[in-house]
Amino acid sequence: MARYILRRIGWTVVLLALVSAVTFVIFYALPSADPAVLRAGRQASPELVAQIRARLGLDDPLVVQYWTYMKDVVLHFDFGFSYQSGESVRAAIVSRLPATISMTVGALVIWLATALPIGVISAIRRRSLLDRVTMTGALLAISAPVYWLALVALYLFASDIGVIPIFDGANTYVGITQDPVQWFASLLLPWLVLAAGFSAFYARLLRANLVEVMGEDYIRTARAKGLPERRVVWRHGVRAAITPIVTVLGLDIGVLLGGSILTESVFNIPGVGRYAYDAIRTADLPAIQGTVLFAAFFIVVANLVVDIAYAFLDPRVRYG
Amino acid sequence: MNDLRLRRARRPLPSRPLLLGCVATVALVLGACGGSSSDKKVAAGGFASGLPTDGQKRGGTLKLLGSEGFFHLDPGGSYFQLDYMVTYATQRPLYYFKPDDPKTAVPDLADGPPQVSADNKTVTVKIKSGIRYGTNKKTAITGKEVTAADVKYAFERGLNPSVANGYEGVYFPLVGADKAKGGPISGITTPDAHTIVFKLTKPFGATTARALVMPLTVPVPKSYVAPLDAKQPNPYDAQPERQAFTGPYMISDYKAGKTITLVRNPQWDPKTDFKPAYLDRIEWTIDADPNVAGRQIFSGTGLANADTPTAGAVKRFATRAKDRITFTPLGNRFVGVNTQRKPFSDINVRKAFAAALDRRAMLLARGGPLVGQLATHFLPPTIPGYDEAGGAKGTGADYLANPSGDPAVAAKYMKLAGFPSGKANGEKVVMLGENDSPAKETAQITRDAIASLGFDVSFRLLDQSTLYSKFCGVRTELEKIDVCGFAGWLPDFSDPYAMLTANFYGKSITAVNNSNASLFDDPAVNAAMDKAALIADAGDRAKAWGAIDRRLVDKVAAVPFLFDNVANIASKNVQGVVGQWIASWDLAYTSLK
Numbered sequence: 001m002a003r004y005i006l007r008r009i010g011w012t013v014v015l016l017a018l019v020s021a022v023t024f025v026i027f028y029a030l031p032s033a034d035p036a037v038l039r040a041g042r043q044a045s046p047e048l049v050a051q052i053r054a055r056l057g058l059d060d061p062l063v064v065q066y067w068t069y070m071k072d073v074v075l076h077f078d079f080g081f082s083y084q085s086g087e088s089v090r091a092a093i094v095s096r097l098p099a100t101i102s103m104t105v106g107a108l109v110i111w112l113a114t115a116l117p118i119g120v121i122s123a124i125r126r127r128s129l130l131d132r133v134t135m136t137g138a139l140l141a142i143s144a145p146v147y148w149l150a151l152v153a154l155y156l157f158a159s160d161i162g163v164i165p166i167f168d169g170a171n172t173y174v175g176i177t178q179d180p181v182q183w184f185a186s187l188l189l190p191w192l193v194l195a196a197g198f199s200a201f202y203a204r205l206l207r208a209n210l211v212e213v214m215g216e217d218y219i220r221t222a223r224a225k226g227l228p229e230r231r232v233v234w235r236h237g238v239r240a241a242i243t244p245i246v247t248v249l250g251l252d253i254g255v256l257l258g259g260s261i262l263t264e265s266v267f268n269i270p271g272v273g274r275y276a277y278d279a280i281r282t283a284d285l286p287a288i289q290g291t292v293l294f295a296a297f298f299i300v301v302a303n304l305v306v307d308i309a310y311a312f313l314d315p316r317v318r319y320g
Numbered sequence: 321m322n323d324l325r326l327r328r329a330r331r332p333l334p335s336r337p338l339l340l341g342c343v344a345t346v347a348l349v350l351g352a353c354g355g356s357s358s359d360k361k362v363a364a365g366g367f368a369s370g371l372p373t374d375g376q377k378r379g380g381t382l383k384l385l386g387s388e389g390f391f392h393l394d395p396g397g398s399y400f401q402l403d404y405m406v407t408y409a410t411q412r413p414l415y416y417f418k419p420d421d422p423k424t425a426v427p428d429l430a431d432g433p434p435q436v437s438a439d440n441k442t443v444t445v446k447i448k449s450g451i452r453y454g455t456n457k458k459t460a461i462t463g464k465e466v467t468a469a470d471v472k473y474a475f476e477r478g479l480n481p482s483v484a485n486g487y488e489g490v491y492f493p494l495v496g497a498d499k500a501k502g503g504p505i506s507g508i509t510t511p512d513a514h515t516i517v518f519k520l521t522k523p524f525g526a527t528t529a530r531a532l533v534m535p536l537t538v539p540v541p542k543s544y545v546a547p548l549d550a551k552q553p554n555p556y557d558a559q560p561e562r563q564a565f566t567g568p569y570m571i572s573d574y575k576a577g578k579t580i581t582l583v584r585n586p587q588w589d590p591k592t593d594f595k596p597a598y599l600d601r602i603e604w605t606i607d608a609d610p611n612v613a614g615r616q617i618f619s620g621t622g623l624a625n626a627d628t629p630t631a632g633a634v635k636r637f638a639t640r641a642k643d644r645i646t647f648t649p650l651g652n653r654f655v656g657v658n659t660q661r662k663p664f665s666d667i668n669v670r671k672a673f674a675a676a677l678d679r680r681a682m683l684l685a686r687g688g689p690l691v692g693q694l695a696t697h698f699l700p701p702t703i704p705g706y707d708e709a710g711g712a713k714g715t716g717a718d719y720l721a722n723p724s725g726d727p728a729v730a731a732k733y734m735k736l737a738g739f740p741s742g743k744a745n746g747e748k749v750v751m752l753g754e755n756d757s758p759a760k761e762t763a764q765i766t767r768d769a770i771a772s773l774g775f776d777v778s779f780r781l782l783d784q785s786t787l788y789s790k791f792c793g794v795r796t797e798l799e800k801i802d803v804c805g806f807a808g809w810l811p812d813f814s815d816p817y818a819m820l821t822a823n824f825y826g827k828s829i830t831a832v833n834n835s836n837a838s839l840f841d842d843p844a845v846n847a848a849m850d851k852a853a854l855i856a857d858a859g860d861r862a863k864a865w866g867a868i869d870r871r872l873v874d875k876v877a878a879v880p881f882l883f884d885n886v887a888n889i890a891s892k893n894v895q896g897v898v899g900q901w902i903a904s905w906d907l908a909y910t911s912l913k
Contacts, residue, residue, distance in 0.1 A: 034789035037833050044486040046832050051481040051501075055552065085389065085576035086558030092576065154612055161615040170612045171385065171605050266609045270578045274607055278389065278577055283785050 008307055012300045017070070019296040020289060024066050027285050035083045035283055056083065069289065079293070080286035082279075089290035093272055098175060100271035103194060103263065104256040106187050110195035111202060118199075119206025120238060126211065135207070138200035150193045150266035157189060173269045190267045194260055198252060202245060209241035216240075247306055254302030258295025363646070367638070370646035370888065370898030371420045372596075372909050380912035381601040382894065384905075385613035386626025389577050389606045394557035395538035396474060396483040401810075401904055402627060407535045408899070409582060409602070409907035412566040412593070414445055414471070414537040419909050422702060422814055422900035425533050426594070429466065429566065431514070434532055440523035440854055445532065447471065447514045453541060453564040454587030456572055461544045461564050463587055468510040470539035476505055477545070478536050482554045487812060491531035495519045502549065526856040530815045539566060568597035568908055580604045582907070598911035617889050622912060624890040624905060631687050634887045638690060646888045646896065647690065648903035652700050653808035653882040655766050656823075656837030663737070663747055663775065664802055670876035672733035675719040675726045677769040679881040683723075685761035686882065694723050695880035698820060699869045702900070704858065705816040708866020715873045720880075725769065734773060743774030752791055753805035755781035762881075763805045770803065793834045804837050807878070814901055816865030817853050824877050825849050840877040 036053040037044075053059050057068065072078040079089035118138070122131040141149075156162050158169025167189040168182075176183040213219065214237050222232045259273025268274075272291055279287030363369040391400045398407040408416070416428035427433065429451060435444040451466045475492065478485035480502025489497065495507030507519040520528060540556075541564050548556045555562055560580075561571045568590075569582040582602040590597070604626060608616075614633025617623045618641065629637075637645035657664040657673060664670050679694055686692070696714025699705045714720055718729055731742030739745070749770050753763025760781060767779045782791070791797045792804035811818035822828055826841035845868065852864035873880075886903035890896040893913045899906035 034793075034832075037789040037793060038785060040484055040486055040833060044484070044833055045489050046830050048481075048484055048486070048489070049832050052484055055481045081553050081558075082576070084391070086553030086555075087576040095575070151611060155615070161612070161619045170616065171608055265607070266612060268605065268608045268612075270575075270607065275577060278607070281783075281785070283789075 005308060008304050012304055015300050016293060016296055020070065020073075020293055021066065023289055023292045024062065024069075027288065028062055035285060038283060039083055069286075073293070079290035082284050082287045084279075084282045084284045084287070089286050092275060092287065093290055093294055096270055096272045096275050099173065099264070099269050100257060100259055100273065102176065102183070102187055103190060103260055103269060103271060104253060106191040107194040107198065107256070107260075108253065110191050111199035114195070115199045115202035115206060118203040120210060120233065122203065122207040123210035123214065123237075123241075124233060131207075135204065138203050141196045141200035142204070144197070145262075146193065146197060146260075147262045147266060149196060150190070150263055153189055153193050154266065170266065171268045173267065186267075187269075190263050190269060193267075194256075194263045202248075205245055205248070206238075206241060209244060210237055213237050213241040246309065250302040250306035251299065254299035255295070257298035257302075259291065362643070365647075366642045368643050368646045368890075368896070370648060370896060370900075372897045373895070376596065376598050376895055376909075376911040377913060378596075378598050378911070379600050380598075381603060381622060382599050382907075382910060382912065383623050384602065384604040384626040385608040385616060385623060386604065386606055387608055387610045387613070388627045390580070392557050393560035393571070393574070393580075394483060394554060394563070395535040396478050396485050396540065397557055398535040399486045401902055404535065404902055405626070405904050405907060406560075406571065406580065406582070406604075407538070408567070409569045410563070410565050410567040410571055410585070411535065411538040412451065413535055414447075414532045416595075417533060417814075417899060417901040418594070419897050419899045419906040423704075425530075425813075428593070429471070429537070429539065430532070434529040436525040436529050436856060440525040440856070441520045443518040443520070443525045443529050443532075445471075445516050445518075447516065448592055449514060450589060450592050451566055452587040452589070453566060454570050454585035455564055456561050456570060459544060459564075461541045464541065466539045466541075466566060467513040468516040469513070470541050471516050471537060472505075472508045472510050473542040473545070474536060474538060474540040475508055476500060477502055477540060477549050479505070480549055482549050482552055483557075485536055487531075487534065488536055491534070491812070491818075492518065492528055492536075493521045493524050495521055497521075523854050526861070527815070527817050527853050530813055531818075533813050540564070568593065568595055569602065577606055579606060595908035596911075597908050599907070602907055614889065617891055621891050621893045624894050624896050624910070625888055629887055629889050633889060634687070634690060637887075637889045641889075641892070644890050644892060644894075644896075646898050647885040648888070648898050648900055649692075649700060649702050649883060650886045650903040651808060651810040651884045652695055652698055652819075652880060653692075653884065654695070654698065654823075654878040654880040655807050656804060656878045657876075658798070658802050658804075658839055659877065660839045660841075661799065661802060663744065663749065666737045667876060668733045668737035669773075670879075671717075671719040672730045672737065672773055673770060674717075674876055674879045675722075675730035675733060676772050677879055677881070678723075678725040678765055679720075679879075680723040681765050682762045682881045685765060686758045690885065690887070692882045692884045695883045696720050697869045697873050698823075698878075698880050699816055699865065700819070700883040703811065703814055703816055703819050704862035705865035705869055708863050709869035709873075710866075715870050717873055719876070720873070727772070730773060739774070741774075745774060746776045747774075748778060749775040749802045750778045750800065751780070751803040751805070752787060752801055753779070753781050754784045754787055756784065759784070759805065766803065766805070792837055793832060795829060795831050795834050795839075798834060798837070798839060807837065808882075808884075809835075816862070816869070817849075820865065820868060820872070821849055821853075824872055838878050840872075840875075842875055842877075845871055845875065845877075 036049050036058055039052050040049045057065060081088050118134045122134050125131055154169050157164055157167045159165040160169045168185045172186040174182045219232060219236055222236050259271055259276050261273035261277050264271040264274040276291035279291060361369055361373055388402055390403050392398050392403055393406055395407050395411050412429040414430040415425040417425055429447055431446040431448040447468050452463050453461050455462045477483045478488040479500045494505050496505045509517045544564055545556055548554060561574050565585050568585055568588045570585040571580060572583040573581040584600060610630045614629050617625060618636055657670060659665055683694055697709045699709050734742045751767055754760060767777050771777050798804055809823055822835045824840050826846045828836040829839055829841060848868050852868060855861040855864055888896060888898055888905060895911045895913050897906050897909035
């Protein structure tokens, strides 16, 4: 088991190095803005642009720039500073992580708390009114773009601009350490919006899996043994049907910890996603690189955790 | 995201000419400024005027909602509209434009108008006494009086790559600046603590004096800031709350990309300043979603926009809250064509293109008459020389006579260009445009106009930053492109020099960071610009630049299509006052109701 985990961690490091290299290459290979020109402003002389370029190290060969960057990341956990604001990228991301983690965890709790019962009940009571209503609702929630859903939610329910003002709206986020009550109130609507699509997807996925599992022979055997239906469903049905969901869940958590750009943007929650969006818009390579690495880190770590969990659950994975 | 917000965040800004020392006194300058009265509240069309009025309320907190962040809050690097809003509220440049009078810069840190020598090569400025630095944490310079040496250091550090001022070399051709990299500049001397003298390499004083409104002139105490200037990134920029402030407000807190908070500067003495500084506190939220922000400002209290509102917000305010939206003219927009490459190197093809272009459709694509007026030349209404260039009527050129386009006139010029049928024969034209609305739509209209002349248009859309920094701004790339969709300019200060030279002066064609999108290099126009830059008298200067503007239209250096109007919106209890010269809220004049 230890060898398996070490091997997975090794691959994680390789993957992160590859992601950083690919980001570097994409930034330079595809048309993108010149950071020195953006830094210098419209009237700046070519000499000034050249000075800035030299100062930012942009004249160095790409390999040298990449090596310098990775050396700082590995040895000092230093992601450089933003070309745009001069702020340390590490400090910027770390200062924004609590907001992103808050968003992710809150939404996760809501979507699991809604998706699991809906998925199970819909599967068990197939073609019932409840099944039809929840699955139609799920279809709508999946189809609704999160940006649109966030705007509609604000226009309907935000305390400042909503028709039924019951939730705190945009620009109200505060950190949990600053004011826990306000933190909770400000995130309630974003959590619901972010959770809506995920909840719908997970409910449909669980329903489909559970419908299939409930038709398996061992379920029939369990029933034939006289086990109570609740036990059949939860111990034998859901336990088997939920395995693919754990895989997807790991990926989704990783992606969300890398930043939920649209939800953060609409509600103006200063998270990593919004930082990434601004970095891309302003061709701020250190910030782009930092956020991509962080996002990749969360995704591969989440995958790693899922894989290790699988290895514990299924010994075949360890020796596969 | 609309391109206007990006444009505003990336372009130099307008101002107005200073009255020169040799022809004006402080009394005259101040006397030129309009008084305030309540009848100024409403502008044409029933919209708010954005002008200051009598009896504005003192105190309270204004909350600004913006989607864009700042580029540089160090006054040495501040060069963009949002940066200016903060810089001019927290610092005092040598000269300042009162919000209601964008035509006359008044002494702010300066104690009287600039004195320009007879040979136009020396500019002398006296500085007020009793202006002191305020800081958030007590330091050695807290409460220390500003001296001329601090302004001198501001110019010196502007050439330090850690500050990298973008315009110092353009408007301040200082003796010795070419060798300076942040150290002393021999062309700046301070004969006493309250006098600074700028010696120029050429007779450029008339223009330099007008540029003394720029943030570069904000004093910077060397003893305090020089150690910061040695660092990378420069903390005076990255941590602006550490600055030494001279204005009515101080930056008390800044979180890049999130918020900035301004509070009163305890060292600011209103007796030395004309700014009323009504508000106690200004809280600025960055990264707000513009759609949501527009609604919050509409429904809420104590709120105003920081950057350009969305078209939806403008429409909502213009129809339902006219008294809370202002429109301020600013800058121009035009289509640049490559004047050094076939087919547009032929002036008749350029005239045909101008005739074919549906400029009215371009205006509608950008939002209609609220967002601006059709342009027939390049100097906008707020810039001296506009009337001399033909005003709203234009120069009378037949290829600009019909704003909806005139195929017959276009065919006439195509025939003159050697296309007997009045159409080209499918010759290839390479065009790049911006991929954000509404620039995308105007680019498509431009493409259609070129195609209607019989050309085969190769058309590609890119994001604005890439388009400018990798293609339109790079000469070797631009030489291979016929139409680069980079079109429009906001002048650094309200002077025709600042408006026209960046786009149409031959020497503005540079290897990188090129701003001459047409690669227009006409020796006669260059000479006329050189000559007009030396003119000190405001009337003569306007005449000379108006004539240059006409000549640019005659030569079809580009095709003008719009003079912009910038919208600003506020909540019902906010009396927003717009600095007309930058078309943004003047935070030192805005108040709550």
